[in-house]
Amino acid sequence: MTEILSARSLTVRYGGNTAVHDVDLGIGAGRMVAVAGANGAGKSTLVNALAGWSRGYPVVSGDVLLDGQNISRLPPHQRSRGGLQHVPEGKNVFSELTVEENLALVRLGEDHAGRFLFSRSEVIDLFPRLHERRHHKGSALSGGERQMLAMARALLAGPRILLLDEPSVGLAPRLIGEVLAVVRSLVDRGLPVLVVDQNVRAVLEFADELYLLERGRIVGHGSAASMKNDDRILKAYLGDLAVKGDLQ
Amino acid sequence: MIHYTNSVEVSSGDGSIGRSARYRKSASLLLMVIGCIIVYLLPAWLGGSTVVYGLFVTIAILSVMALGVDVVLSYLGEVSLGHTIFWAIGGYAAAIPSTTWDVNGWTTAAAAIALSVLAATMLGLATLRTREFVFSLATYAAAVVVAEITFNTDALGGSDGIVGIPPLHLPFGIADFTGRSSADLWPIAFALLLLSLGFVARFRRSRLGMQALMVQMNAPLATSSGLDAHRVRFLVFVVSAPITALAGWLYAYQRAYVGPDMFDMYFLTMMLTSIILVGTRILLASTIGVTLLLIQQNYLSIGGDGNKVVLGTVLVLMLVLWPKGLVRLIVDAIKPAVRRRQTVELNDGEVSLRKESARSR
Amino acid sequence: MNVAQQAINGLVIGSGYACVALGWTILLGAARLVNFAHGQMYMLAAFICWFILTRSGIGYPLAAAISIVAMALLGVGMQLMMGRLVMTQNLTSLMIVTLGFGYILQGVAGLLFGGAPHTITTELVQQKIQFGDVWFTSQELLIFVVTLILYGVVWLVLQRTRQGAIIRSVAEDPKLAQLFGIDSRSVYIAIFVLEAVLVALAAVLVAPRTPILTSMGFEEVIITFVIVVLGGIGNVGGALIVGMLLGLFTSFFGALVTPAYTTAAIFAVLLAFLIAKPEGLRTR
Numbered sequence: 001m002t003e004i005l006s007a008r009s010l011t012v013r014y015g016g017n018t019a020v021h022d023v024d025l026g027i028g029a030g031r032m033v034a035v036a037g038a039n040g041a042g043k044s045t046l047v048n049a050l051a052g053w054s055r056g057y058p059v060v061s062g063d064v065l066l067d068g069q070n071i072s073r074l075p076p077h078q079r080s081r082g083g084l085q086h087v088p089e090g091k092n093v094f095s096e097l098t099v100e101e102n103l104a105l106v107r108l109g110e111d112h113a114g115r116f117l118f119s120r121s122e123v124i125d126l127f128p129r130l131h132e133r134r135h136h137k138g139s140a141l142s143g144g145e146r147q148m149l150a151m152a153r154a155l156l157a158g159p160r161i162l163l164l165d166e167p168s169v170g171l172a173p174r175l176i177g178e179v180l181a182v183v184r185s186l187v188d189r190g191l192p193v194l195v196v197d198q199n200v201r202a203v204l205e206f207a208d209e210l211y212l213l214e215r216g217r218i219v220g221h222g223s224a225a226s227m228k229n230d231d232r233i234l235k236a237y238l239g240d241l242a243v244k245g246d247l248q
Numbered sequence: 249m250i251h252y253t254n255s256v257e258v259s260s261g262d263g264s265i266g267r268s269a270r271y272r273k274s275a276s277l278l279l280m281v282i283g284c285i286i287v288y289l290l291p292a293w294l295g296g297s298t299v300v301y302g303l304f305v306t307i308a309i310l311s312v313m314a315l316g317v318d319v320v321l322s323y324l325g326e327v328s329l330g331h332t333i334f335w336a337i338g339g340y341a342a343a344i345p346s347t348t349w350d351v352n353g354w355t356t357a358a359a360a361i362a363l364s365v366l367a368a369t370m371l372g373l374a375t376l377r378t379r380e381f382v383f384s385l386a387t388y389a390a391a392v393v394v395a396e397i398t399f400n401t402d403a404l405g406g407s408d409g410i411v412g413i414p415p416l417h418l419p420f421g422i423a424d425f426t427g428r429s430s431a432d433l434w435p436i437a438f439a440l441l442l443l444s445l446g447f448v449a450r451f452r453r454s455r456l457g458m459q460a461l462m463v464q465m466n467a468p469l470a471t472s473s474g475l476d477a478h479r480v481r482f483l484v485f486v487v488s489a490p491i492t493a494l495a496g497w498l499y500a501y502q503r504a505y506v507g508p509d510m511f512d513m514y515f516l517t518m519m520l521t522s523i524i525l526v527g528t529r530i531l532l533a534s535t536i537g538v539t540l541l542l543i544q545q546n547y548l549s550i551g552g553d554g555n556k557v558v559l560g561t562v563l564v565l566m567l568v569l570w571p572k573g574l575v576r577l578i579v580d581a582i583k584p585a586v587r588r589r590q591t592v593e594l595n596d597g598e599v600s601l602r603k604e605s606a607r608s609r
Numbered sequence: 610m611n612v613a614q615q616a617i618n619g620l621v622i623g624s625g626y627a628c629v630a631l632g633w634t635i636l637l638g639a640a641r642l643v644n645f646a647h648g649q650m651y652m653l654a655a656f657i658c659w660f661i662l663t664r665s666g667i668g669y670p671l672a673a674a675i676s677i678v679a680m681a682l683l684g685v686g687m688q689l690m691m692g693r694l695v696m697t698q699n700l701t702s703l704m705i706v707t708l709g710f711g712y713i714l715q716g717v718a719g720l721l722f723g724g725a726p727h728t729i730t731t732e733l734v735q736q737k738i739q740f741g742d743v744w745f746t747s748q749e750l751l752i753f754v755v756t757l758i759l760y761g762v763v764w765l766v767l768q769r770t771r772q773g774a775i776i777r778s779v780a781e782d783p784k785l786a787q788l789f790g791i792d793s794r795s796v797y798i799a800i801f802v803l804e805a806v807l808v809a810l811a812a813v814l815v816a817p818r819t820p821i822l823t824s825m826g827f828e829e830v831i832i833t834f835v836i837v838v839l840g841g842i843g844n845v846g847g848a849l850i851v852g853m854l855l856g857l858f859t860s861f862f863g864a865l866v867t868p869a870y871t872t873a874a875i876f877a878v879l880l881a882f883l884i885a886k887p888e889g890l891r892t893r
Contacts, residue, residue, distance in 0.1 A: 080788055080789065105789045381700060517712050520705055552719070553718075560709040564690070567702045
């Protein structure tokens with residue numbers, strides 16, 4: 001299987017602390033890969049490092065390959081222009097700009113090889129709410145609408161791969177499934193997606209494979225189906241009841 | 249990071265509390281006394297000419313001047329561009345009473361302290377809620393405006409300033425001090441420098457000094473633990489003013505003249521450059537910085553405008569290339585073992601400072 | 610007192626203020642960069658224009674253009690040096706760096722042009738336009754018109770173009786802008802060049818009205834600061850209105866009270882604002 005995005009010995013340090021330790025991972029074409037782990041396990045640090053981006057000042061070592069090309073030395077805006085689209089956790093749209101302006105910031109690069117191109121109308125079809133609110137400022141949007149806007153922006157940029165950090169945070173439970181279903185539909189069209197989410201139960205419903213991260217290291221990796229029955233996942237994310245149920 | 253500059257001193261007293269610590273303490277005290285005596289005698293050893301004494305007195309005066317700014321910069325993390333006001337207040341407080349009523353130096357010094365505290369209170373209250381560049385700009389604007397008022401007010405000597413300031417007269421009960429020349433003024437200038445350094449050293453360990461650091465490091469945390477951040481910032485600002493004012497006070501006696509040129513950009517740039525050249529939160533930073541800069545201006549001078557370029561370039565290059573200052577640059581270069589420990593501390597500090605300045609939204 | 614004449618003077622002074630403040634308003638709003646060298650850049654641009662006018666046969670428009678280009682290059686150089694500090698948003702250091710740059714520029718100007726006052730003579734300054742008992746010069750009319758056009762153009766660019774949206778996005782969150790494929794660092798350079806160009810343009814327009822000195826520039830910083838704070842940081846429309854109002858204030862205060870303390874009076878207005886409405890100073 002060809003890997004669209006892969007990391008080799010990726011290590012991220014903050015000051016004296018190592019937040020991500022020697023991580024290898026790969027995301028293949030048309031795969032939806034999830035990363036799970038406790039709070040502070042380094043999930044966000046890991047995806048941010050793949051995008052070469054951070055709000056802090058980390059020291060990153062190791063290699064990141066996009067379509068076989070080493071992009072470790074590229075700044076984040078060049079990775080973005082190259083099709084590595086990252087939707088970070090938290091603030092991920094401009095609140096002083098309207099929906100229209102947020103989307104207009106995006107420009108498709110020259111090189112379209114290997115990229116998934118979405119027309120404006122396709123994106124609007126996916127997120128019709130955005131069209132209704134196109135003249136509203138980012139600050140006037142609800143959490144779910146901002147998440148949609150952030151994803152719409154990433155799609156318009158012609159992604160080779162999409163990184164999503166906590167897409168379900170702050171969403172109503174009903175919306176979580178909706179957003180993940182949209183993501184799944186994109187994956188089914190061939191777009192590889194790496195998703196980090198607290199809501200492991202929901203993510204496991206949609207993802208193909210899952211990496212388990214503990215204290216910055218990968219401690220488990222397998223298909224979503226197999227990981228569903230992994231003790232550590234059951235214990236940590238699917239609740240004690242499930243474990244007890246197993247024991248009885 | 250908080251204790252970084254103290255760590256060298258503290259570490260000696262850290263391990264074994266007892267004899268060895270006490271010995272080390274008295275040994276360092278002895279070293280300090282010897283050092284002070286050497287510095288005090290230095291101008292005489294260097295030939296004792298008027299030029300040498302003039303340089304030493306000026307170094308002492310400008311060091312004290314910069315020390316006031318250093319308190320605000322190092323302990324509040326704010327850049328005060330209004331300290332030339334206190335500097336000028338000191339000068340005019342020496343000039344006007346001594347020329348008008350022929351009062352002695354104690355009276356004028358008291359006036360300098362009182363007036364600078366009053367001015368700092370007013371400016372501090374006006375800028376209480378401002379931070380970062382708004383604070384700097386407000387203090388800067390205040391300085392430009394006070395300069396304009398001074399320049400245009402005849403009662404303050406107008407653009408000509410005030411000439412004919414009598415020699416500094418300080419009655420000490422049994423003996424009187426009277427001095428005009430730089431050689432005469434050197435003991436006073438040196439004493440003023442030591443007193444100011446001692447005052448700031450005490451301030452660093454005082455409650456207010458600690459609180460100021462807490463507010464600078466993490467204002468929300470300091471506030472939530474019961475500190476009134478505005479009050480702390482205000483007090484530190486007020487405390488810093490008389491230090492700079494006393495420097496201006498002595499400067500007036502040294503030159504026997506004061507004028508609106510005390511608001512010149514030169515003094516402001518000297519204050520900032522001397523500290524940034526050496527590093528913040530280093531007690532002797534302003535003294536070392538002023539010494540280096542004045543040696544350039546006196547012995548390696550390339551003309552007034554050329555010296556401006558030098559001074560400005562030093563300021564820009566230090567901040568762009570070695571923002572931690574010369575002391576840490578040298579320490580890093582000669583002590584690789586110590587360095588590792590420090591870079592961690594420095595990095596931590598950097599992060600917290602940056603967080604501090606990160607956008608508030 | 611001729612009220613109409615004072616009002617005209619006020620509008621002329623005010624458009625000069627607003628013109629000088631425009632670049633900084635954008636710079637402060639977009640990059641949160643406080644440029645203390647602003648006043649010295651104004652001074653240097655005026656002197657370059659004066660130098661070209663007196664030492665060559667080149668006319669005023671071309672001399673002004675050369676001065677503007679020179680300042681743009683200077684702006685690129687300054688921003689390249691400050692680049693790292695800008696990206697890490699080390700605002701305190703940046704502020705002091707620009708103060709140092711200002712001091713360097715003052716020294717360089719002193720070395721090149723000496724300490725004597727000079728005048729930029731343009732034909733437009735001598736052309737009087739008279740309406741009844743009020744008059745103004747062509748230069749003053751030019752300042753007024755160009756300022757209004759500049760504000761209009763800048764407002765349109767910022768609000769109606771993609772480039773403007775990019776500047777506003779970087780102003781709001783330079784890190785997030787990177788994920789949108791925007792090279793924040795180049796945007797900062799562009800904004801700083803814009804500041805240099807606008808302050809140079811203001812200098813070549815406004816400086817011919819009064820004698821120029823290498824030691825000038827402080828008042829320009831103070832007035833710009835007042836305009837930016839009262840107008841709302843980064844608010845272009847606010848800056849224009851406040852600039853004009855301050856001009857009228859200066860004109861009438863000078864006529865009714867004394868011209869010697871106008872800067873002080875303007876600053877008193879600012880202090881009152883700082884005390885009464887500190888939340889008006891939100892940086893965002």
